[in-house]
Amino acid sequence: MPELPEVETTRRGIAPYLEGKRVTQLIVRDRRLRWPIPEDLAIQIEDQVFTRIDRRAKYLLMHIGGGVLIGHLGMSGNMRLVPIGTPAAKHAHVDIELDSGLALRYTDPRRFGALLWSNDPMAHPLLASLGPEPLSEAFNGELLYQRSRGKRSAVKPFIMDNAVVVGVGNIYASEALFAAGIDPRREAGRISKARYVQLALEIKRILAYAIERGGTTLRDFTGGDGQPGYFKQELFVYGRGGELCKVCGRTLSECRLGQRSSVYCSSCQR
């Protein structure tokens, strides 16, 4: 479910309902996420006020009290606001009840996500060595070109490496490579600067468009306001192995790169 546009859509959806609100109670039904939810989290956030909701890569940074609640949605997580007292469905692991009468509910069937606490999130090991944000000026074709020199791995896992650029997951990596006409299997270190300039532009364009549309709806993703976004029908290659290329009409190929399924058009992408 969550790639960067989904996380940003979540941030925009929840921020207005958190900022300025006081936490009345933390309810943890299951602590077992990717890492256990810290035992002292209630002490850190109860009776404190959320001041600002930021995002770094796919991490939500919820400033409150003397630090930051770090949230990650993993593969299957979501955060929604519900009225306090709404019965907890299966996998609704955490409620953060607010003095507004609403609660921020964290639901995550696969429990690959995380809720952590830090006094200094940028120094946190999970955040300290992340690459630039894809929509920032720091990310561009020159950076991809420089960072790729000498790399033997395929270009698709290269652009999905969070140390290179954050927030490019399997869907948008696949779509950006199609848009740039680059075969995802091509060796990262042997791609020209000109092609990386185009690839960076396509990554920015596609991510910005997906954010504008409110994230991809693959199964049941909706933002904080419950509006579904960017539909599967708009994707050119992701999830379309064996179907016909929307541009040239040939059958789309599929392979695995870095243990992730990768669909591409062997005619449009070289």
Next chain:
DNA sequence: CGCGACTCCTGCCGGC
């Protein structure tokens, strides 16, 4: 040290 493989977990889908 770079890179690929493995791992965590539940749900869902297709095939038999």
Next chain:
DNA sequence: TGCCGGCAGGAGTCGC
């Protein structure tokens, strides 16, 4: 209809 294997939007960690 039911069971089983495989795969799924992430990403840290391990081992070669």
